[in-house]
Amino acid sequence: MLTTLLIVVPLVAAIVVWILPLSNESTAGLALLAALAEVGLWVGGARNFDFSSQEQQYSATREWFSDLGISYSVGLYGFQYWLVGLTIVVGAAAIGYGMWAGRERPRAYFGLMLFLVGSLVGLFSSQDLLLFYVFFEAMLIPLYLLVGVWGGPQRVKATITFVLYTMFGSLLMLASVIAFGISQGTFELAEIGTSSNDWIFLGFLVAFFVKSPILPFHGWLRITYTEAPPEVTAILSGVVPKAAVFGFLWIVLPHFPGPVADFRALVLVLAAATLVYGSLLAFRQPDIRGVIAYSSMAQMGLIMFGIFAVNDLGLDGAVLHSVNHGLVSAGFFLVAGMIESRAGTGELARLGGMAKGRPALATVVMILGIFTLAVPGSTNFAGEFAVLAGVFQRGWGYAAVGAAAIVLAAMYALRLISAILHGRRASGSEDTSADLVGGELALVLPLVAILAMLSAWPALVTERSFPLDQPTSFISGQEQAP
Amino acid sequence: MIDTPHVDWLALSPTIALLGASAIALLGAVLVPRPAVRAFSAAITAIGFVVSAVFAGVVFDRSPDPTVLLSETMTRDQLGALAAIILALIGLVVVLVSWSDGRRDHVGEYYALLSASAAGMVFIVSASSLLTMFLALEWFSIALYILCALDTHRRESLEAGLKYLIIGSFGSGILLFGCALVYGSTGELGFSAIREATGADDPLFVTGMAMILSGLAFKVSAAPFHMWTPDVYQGAPTPVTAFMAGATKVAALVVTLRILVTAFPEQAEIWSVAVAVLAVASLVIGNLAAIAQRDVKRMLAYSSVSHAGFLLIAIAANSDDGATSLLYYLIPYVAATVGAFAVVAARERELGKPVSLSNLAGLGWERPFLGVGMWVFMLSLAGFPLTGGFLGKLFVFSAIYEAGWWWLVVIGVLATALSLAYYLNIVRALYMRPGEVAPGPVVAAGGSPPRDVLLDTAVAAGIVVTIGSFFFVQPLVDLARDAAASLPL
Numbered sequence: 001m002l003t004t005l006l007i008v009v010p011l012v013a014a015i016v017v018w019i020l021p022l023s024n025e026s027t028a029g030l031a032l033l034a035a036l037a038e039v040g041l042w043v044g045g046a047r048n049f050d051f052s053s054q055e056q057q058y059s060a061t062r063e064w065f066s067d068l069g070i071s072y073s074v075g076l077y078g079f080q081y082w083l084v085g086l087t088i089v090v091g092a093a094a095i096g097y098g099m100w101a102g103r104e105r106p107r108a109y110f111g112l113m114l115f116l117v118g119s120l121v122g123l124f125s126s127q128d129l130l131l132f133y134v135f136f137e138a139m140l141i142p143l144y145l146l147v148g149v150w151g152g153p154q155r156v157k158a159t160i161t162f163v164l165y166t167m168f169g170s171l172l173m174l175a176s177v178i179a180f181g182i183s184q185g186t187f188e189l190a191e192i193g194t195s196s197n198d199w200i201f202l203g204f205l206v207a208f209f210v211k212s213p214i215l216p217f218h219g220w221l222r223i224t225y226t227e228a229p230p231e232v233t234a235i236l237s238g239v240v241p242k243a244a245v246f247g248f249l250w251i252v253l254p255h256f257p258g259p260v261a262d263f264r265a266l267v268l269v270l271a272a273a274t275l276v277y278g279s280l281l282a283f284r285q286p287d288i289r290g291v292i293a294y295s296s297m298a299q300m301g302l303i304m305f306g307i308f309a310v311n312d313l314g315l316d317g318a319v320l321h322s323v324n325h326g327l328v329s330a331g332f333f334l335v336a337g338m339i340e341s342r343a344g345t346g347e348l349a350r351l352g353g354m355a356k357g358r359p360a361l362a363t364v365v366m367i368l369g370i371f372t373l374a375v376p377g378s379t380n381f382a383g384e385f386a387v388l389a390g391v392f393q394r395g396w397g398y399a400a401v402g403a404a405a406i407v408l409a410a411m412y413a414l415r416l417i418s419a420i421l422h423g424r425r426a427s428g429s430e431d432t433s434a435d436l437v438g439g440e441l442a443l444v445l446p447l448v449a450i451l452a453m454l455s456a457w458p459a460l461v462t463e464r465s466f467p468l469d470q471p472t473s474f475i476s477g478q479e480q481a482p
Numbered sequence: 483m484i485d486t487p488h489v490d491w492l493a494l495s496p497t498i499a500l501l502g503a504s505a506i507a508l509l510g511a512v513l514v515p516r517p518a519v520r521a522f523s524a525a526i527t528a529i530g531f532v533v534s535a536v537f538a539g540v541v542f543d544r545s546p547d548p549t550v551l552l553s554e555t556m557t558r559d560q561l562g563a564l565a566a567i568i569l570a571l572i573g574l575v576v577v578l579v580s581w582s583d584g585r586r587d588h589v590g591e592y593y594a595l596l597s598a599s600a601a602g603m604v605f606i607v608s609a610s611s612l613l614t615m616f617l618a619l620e621w622f623s624i625a626l627y628i629l630c631a632l633d634t635h636r637r638e639s640l641e642a643g644l645k646y647l648i649i650g651s652f653g654s655g656i657l658l659f660g661c662a663l664v665y666g667s668t669g670e671l672g673f674s675a676i677r678e679a680t681g682a683d684d685p686l687f688v689t690g691m692a693m694i695l696s697g698l699a700f701k702v703s704a705a706p707f708h709m710w711t712p713d714v715y716q717g718a719p720t721p722v723t724a725f726m727a728g729a730t731k732v733a734a735l736v737v738t739l740r741i742l743v744t745a746f747p748e749q750a751e752i753w754s755v756a757v758a759v760l761a762v763a764s765l766v767i768g769n770l771a772a773i774a775q776r777d778v779k780r781m782l783a784y785s786s787v788s789h790a791g792f793l794l795i796a797i798a799a800n801s802d803d804g805a806t807s808l809l810y811y812l813i814p815y816v817a818a819t820v821g822a823f824a825v826v827a828a829r830e831r832e833l834g835k836p837v838s839l840s841n842l843a844g845l846g847w848e849r850p851f852l853g854v855g856m857w858v859f860m861l862s863l864a865g866f867p868l869t870g871g872f873l874g875k876l877f878v879f880s881a882i883y884e885a886g887w888w889w890l891v892v893i894g895v896l897a898t899a900l901s902l903a904y905y906l907n908i909v910r911a912l913y914m915r916p917g918e919v920a921p922g923p924v925v926a927a928g929g930s931p932p933r934d935v936l937l938d939t940a941v942a943a944g945i946v947v948t949i950g951s952f953f954f955v956q957p958l959v960d961l962a963r964d965a966a967a968s969l970p971l
Binding site for chain 2: 063064065066067105130133134135137138140141144145148149155156159160163167168171172174175179182
């Protein structure tokens, strides 16, 4: 019931916002209220959530298209609950940012944002393969318009690139979904059984690789992350790639054990390449968003290590790091937006020296930077460590690449911090631009606070992602279902 | 007393209601005072469509088992009845769209022809002999030829009428030749009689079958028999185009399905390959050509060619699921297509000139309701979730996959990917004006025409059906399955 509520609240709020002819302020207020109600529902639900249970929690099932064995079936396991929470928190921050930035045509804008949040929550809680696909596609509809209407100067090119890449992937997945579901006679994930068909597996793999993105499917990343409005990019980089994480954890690993083993080496090599390539590119980017965009891509490569290690440490680490990365990159993109709106530019060459007279901004950027470079003691370190320890069991070479990438991460993170905060003042960072104000801090600080809490207690996520804390047996236990 | 055969008036009632409406509207054109002709004939036609839909509903309810009537000239069954309901509802929506089209002359004739051609379509979906099939096909086609050319002051309209007449007659000729060959080799006219009399290896018979399929493919506008479609769709008055794109497709596809599975089940191996080839050709040509179009009506014309491809895939499956998925697919397809043409008609009246991608720009902000409508229709035609178009494609693909033709699924998916290029082009035109940095305040491109409530109703109906068929898919599929059960599959 709660799951359905979590999906429906933003969708209904979206429709209300579209239809009611409210003033701009009340539209934004209503949207933010709906987003905060979501957070409240989620926190309230967490108190009664039994993380050790092997049963789905808050599940709901309804007949929908029984001729093909498709039903509306949602429910949550621990790791899904974290991903849903990530969506809701980042979504609320993004909607708050939109309110602060005062977007044009607020009714359309906030309606689409809420619609996006609703479809992402639906995606992370679906227990039916086709329902998953429906949400996977549905989230493209708002993204397409959000980037294309409210984006930067090159927004139209960005939307086309983004949609072409993602639709290429998702239509391959559609072919796989049909072939898999029809041949099994049901789309219900709990009943669907396993398959050893390489082609079906590859359809899913490519779709999720595009979404992540993993080399060589990353062509859409740079322009989309740069042209989209900052808060949309926050969702795009923080939450949307987690659709791929969820898809791997809950569709690919349990239902394609044979192909996973066969293609493991290939996937791990691609993940390693993504990690190194993304980190190197991040080091070379001339603007803030470029750095974060490629760093985000590199982190997805790392998460892919954890998933395809397919062992307890790797899976736990992948979930934790998904949450970390989502919060860090969403927070960083929001801050990037705040800096851009002050300096009028995101180019590092025209920034610099912003620390002086702006203690709040400097602190926030510093903290987010430190999380990005995974300083020991931070939750990112915990996530990366678990992932690398997991992948070490599949081959020390992968772990070595991963460890090297952490050094690269330190390089680009420190370069970013010093380029924004330190050095000589450039044209973009005159004295006139103020420090972060209360409203802005209210958006970013909750994200930082959650990261700090997770740093103190990463086991909150790692021990509560999979029932009885047995990721591998739980995931592979799905195979034996009838 | 001369012995007369028993006539099942109920089975004929949907057709008779429309013919009656047509006759009254035509009389009204002469007898009713000139200023009232529009209101009179539109109202009579609308009533005719409603009555026809109701009667078709009664037929659907009372015909759980198919009955062959009048020495197999027609069949009373749920397939025909369901198709008749869909056709009558399309007609009703088209009347709503036509109301404020600014037509000054031939108003009475317009509505009379509209219901006459709908009557022919309602009849053809129940026809079950070569003769009645051909008769009904010509019946609705001739009415459409005139409708296309009815805007006598526009060259394009006259051109469309003439092209449709010439190419359509050519198609009819092929169909008639095919009928003659089949009759010649079997000596039968009724579909099921042909099945029983069939000599499978008879080359005349197979040639006849191929020619019948080609003749019907003209009406379905499947490639390579689609050449008339873009010009005619572009030139014809927009409400007529909406009617053709929706209703002709339904009628032609249902009769194609019926004749293939009833009369030629023995030759299924041959015709299912042929239909698959037509489908692939339509998908490839329709989608590639649509990408290059700038005129929205022309683009939608090619889109209808590509949808003919998807629908033919369902026929090629030659299975119960295939027939069911065809009937289900038609519902959101028709809603989205007729709705899209309604939006185009509104824009056309606003601007007073043909609608192209560039002058569609900004419609989404200027007319939010029409914009959302167009957006929904494009997403449905492109097969996005939350619209019936997605489930329709899914259902068709799963039917053909179960029939063992997995490569058609791959082609269909690739075609869907291609189709996104032009459907999203329209969404982009609606909301993203090129060269405008910030989305500032808007001025409607055509001033502020009065709200057209009837047209808005038509668009709203389209939206409701397009989205409703996604959420309430199972009841509709149940209906479609009942209807498909009247076929010998």
